[in-house]
Amino acid sequence: MTPVERGQDPEIIRVEHLTKVFGRGATAITAVDDVSLSIRRSEIFGILGPNGAGKSTLIRILTTLLTPTAGSARVAGFDLVREPGRIRSVIGVCPQAGTLDLELTARDNLEFYGHLVDYPRAELAGRIRELLAFAGLEDRAESVVATFSGGMRRRLEIVRAFIHRPLIIFLDEPTIGLDPEARHEVWEQVARLNAEKTTVILTTHYMDEAERLCDRVAFIDGGRLIALDTVERLLGLVPSGDLVEIRFDRITGDVVDRLRDDPRIGFLEVREGTIALRALNGGRLVPALLGVFEEAGLAVTSLSVRTPSLEDLFIYLTGKEFGAGAATNADSTGAGRES
Numbered sequence: 001m002t003p004v005e006r007g008q009d010p011e012i013i014r015v016e017h018l019t020k021v022f023g024r025g026a027t028a029i030t031a032v033d034d035v036s037l038s039i040r041r042s043e044i045f046g047i048l049g050p051n052g053a054g055k056s057t058l059i060r061i062l063t064t065l066l067t068p069t070a071g072s073a074r075v076a077g078f079d080l081v082r083e084p085g086r087i088r089s090v091i092g093v094c095p096q097a098g099t100l101d102l103e104l105t106a107r108d109n110l111e112f113y114g115h116l117v118d119y120p121r122a123e124l125a126g127r128i129r130e131l132l133a134f135a136g137l138e139d140r141a142e143s144v145v146a147t148f149s150g151g152m153r154r155r156l157e158i159v160r161a162f163i164h165r166p167l168i169i170f171l172d173e174p175t176i177g178l179d180p181e182a183r184h185e186v187w188e189q190v191a192r193l194n195a196e197k198t199t200v201i202l203t204t205h206y207m208d209e210a211e212r213l214c215d216r217v218a219f220i221d222g223g224r225l226i227a228l229d230t231v232e233r234l235l236g237l238v239p240s241g242d243l244v245e246i247r248f249d250r251i252t253g254d255v256v257d258r259l260r261d262d263p264r265i266g267f268l269e270v271r272e273g274t275i276a277l278r279a280l281n282g283g284r285l286v287p288a289l290l291g292v293f294e295e296a297g298l299a300v301t302s303l304s305v306r307t308p309s310l311e312d313l314f315i316y317l318t319g320k321e322f323g324a325g326a327a328t329n330a331d332s333t334g335a336g337r338e339s
């Protein structure tokens, strides 16, 4: 289903002017600042933002673990403050810090959780078999989780949250600390959950994760919602267009001046045998560029056109870098934080 078709899906979450302030007075921190948004049934909705943006706090509020300071929200039609029990019965949650019992086997972890959510006992063993297969962990069912890789743990934790077939599943940083292959496996798992019509809400500070997986993305910075749309439309907000990089053996003559005079080129930078420029539809400009270089007698050694990324958008919207290492997968887990 395309995001546009999803546009006709009914709303499953409505958040209105939600605010969460921790502490008081001079040291108060506004972790979520007047956020309003609406999430549609069966979409994969990403909450994207740098460390400390307020993503986990927003998830914790929507999953009834924290009460908001102000504002309101309805989750699957139930009021956050008045009907938290009803909400809990229709959601699945996979928190940022892992919560599996490492001493227990994969099967026992699922069984324990099944009892916790009051899954019908007679059907539990069958459901657990299904979930282990879904996570690709059938042959590790009797192994203690302590012996699992990070990716296997995450896959197990995600299916655990799915045990009671929730309408909505919340995944807080589902791939944090995982290697690229394990991340891909988690993405596939999320897509398959979503194929069963489950609404998936995930937080991430990986731009590529949001681009690959999400139908729509909410950008959060300093607790505030700074943009919300499909990835495609968000990328269209970046005004500077595609980044074209051309490498030469050496750059001579007035070629740079000629390019600077070209009205189609928005921005141009020269460094160490490379010309980097930005232009709308950069790909279409390539033949003209090559013509200019040929006329000037310059030998092009390589040329690349890169369309804007969500990272470019973040920089455009906030005027600051997304954060060191934020777009890569090189940071630690978020374990240990408590609220």
Ligand SMILES: Nc1ncnc2c1ncn2[C@@H]1O[C@H](COP(=O)(O)OP(=O)(O)OP(=O)(O)O)[C@@H](O)[C@H]1O
Residues within 6 Å of the ligand: 022, 023, 029, 030, 031, 049, 050, 051, 052, 053, 054, 055, 056, 057, 058, 096, 205, 334, 338, 339
């Ligand atoms: N229980 C708490 N008490 C005080 N401050 C808190 C608490 N929980 C979160 N905060 C603060 O709220 C802000 C948002 O934190 P939050 O964990 O929601 O960010 P995040 O976007 O999930 O970050 P990360 O990407 O690192 O997981 C931070 O400044 C954090 O220090």
Ligand SMILES: [Mg+2]
Residues within 6 Å of the ligand: 055, 056, 057, 096, 172, 173, 334
């Ligand atoms: Mg977080």
